[in-house]
Amino acid sequence: MAANGVAEFDGQLTSPAGVTGRRQNGYMFIVLGGSPSGRTTLTELNAAGATVATESLSRPELLREVARREPEHPRWVWDDTSQWYPVLLAAGLAVERCHDLRLCHRILRLAEAARDTELARAQPNAWDDAPLEQTASGTALFDDVADLAEASDAGSDPGARDPIAEFTLQRAALDAVAAGSPTAASRLQLLLAAESSGALIAEEMRARGLPWSTAVHDAALTELLGPRPQFGGRPRKLQAFADSIGELLQAPGLNPDSQHDLLRALKRAGLSVTSTSKWELRSQKHPVVEPLLEYKKLSRLHSANGWAWMDAWIRDERFRPEYVVGGVVTGRWATRGGGALQLPAQVRGAVRAGDGWTLVVADAAQLEPRIIAAMSRDEKMAAAGREGDLYQGLVNAGVVDTRPHAKLAMLGALYGATTGESARLMPKLARAYPRAIGLVEHAARTGERGDQVSTWLGRSSPTPGPTWHAAQRAAAEAEATAVDERRARQLARDWGRFTRNFVAQGTAAEWALCWMAGLRIRLRALADERGEPHLAYFLHDEVIVHSPEDLTDAVTDAISAAAADAGRLLFGSFPVNFALTIVAVSSYDQAK
């Protein structure tokens, strides 16, 4: 283990954890080009990147070849896992590892450590994503990102993508990084391997699906909302709430879904509110508040995860979310459709293990505090988490008086609280843990200047865009007004809060990727005639493994061991532990 905590690399990736490690004899890359549905070009490269063989294959030939070569543990190199892997999985072919050129390209293009490489200097090309479609609520923060992708509208043209040329460029970029900093290169290499492993996991989870009981889901909806309406419209119980809201506000027929109408009715009834949001309503004393809050809760359930959602997303008692690996700038995953990362507690009971199977639900406790403790080598903060609950550890260390205060103070540090109780408590942490808090403070200052920050493994933050820089320039002019200065300061602080959180959230995402990658390999080894335990769900710092009941203990051990592996892989022997809560349940609502 290298002093920096990253496992030593000898150029290639293999290991017990399946993420990284030692080169084996005959290690090889197999690059797939063309298309999985049409003709494929298969090119075998040796460890040095030299072409060993190349052939053109039809689809059946491709499947045969993958099956034949996989036992040699090659790293499959392709442009986009989400395009290739489902075809293989549909044919019953799982692969151990891959290199996803698109995902790795994105990381390397933005990485500070790889700034002076040919890959980073190249004009935007087909390997750069088209700009991510903004969601309806698209944030102001990222409307202004100076993104490499902006200039690229060729991103969707796979014809312009040469996987071998791109792979060669990426390897050259890593070599160039290694020439300046072997540590930076080995970390980036680990990140690329972990990201690619994540891409495999995402497709495998989608292929398996999350076991979902439509009967339980339907029963829960019926219980809370009333029977499913035959011809649309509001379910009975929801309508009853709407009616009573209308009566209490003396506005018969009021549609509570109309913010405009609702706000007007609330004001007319004498409530002093400026919006219809929950937090503001809660402070009001009026008989309408309770039914209105209840209506909002049920209405949201109905529209977001009601029968329509069930019809759209559940097939054959499986929920198959489309995960978007690295879909968040920090490296967290997103999903496309189905809102899989926002499954409300109300419907989690519908996630049910099959007969003779169980759900092993594991989540990492206070992950981000442990991450910043390890990144900053803050032994004191790491020690506070040693016994399990890090927040309680802060209380026991006499840093704050209660656990809720510990949590509030920590969130303030991670998010950059400026007002309120959180901001008042945070300085206690800064005094007790100058290293860990100093790390996030430094990240904030860096962002405020408009500079990039990077995660532990080297995923870098985007830089602010032209509007941001224009505002800073305007404030620096001699004739700048107070308004100019206030605006510039506001934008700078906003960006600083983003970069502050980026290092913690992004490194936590890397730990989670390594955890899952290692777990996946361990689970494969557990498969026997009783069945194959497999990852079924991932939520930032939490996983669900669907497992044969008989293997519950082995799966639990695998989850713990994989977490410890991930900690060592990233942070070496630094004494931080990544505490887990692990429970085996028959349905997801029983966890937590």
Next chain:
DNA sequence: GCTTAGAGCGCC
């Protein structure tokens, strides 16, 4: 009729 912005709220 279609698209888009804002509000609001679910998850971490």
Next chain:
DNA sequence: AAAAGGCGCTCTAAGC
């Protein structure tokens, strides 16, 4: 008093 990071989704209202 609505503060503090990252998202996705659905709804209404408004504009084309």
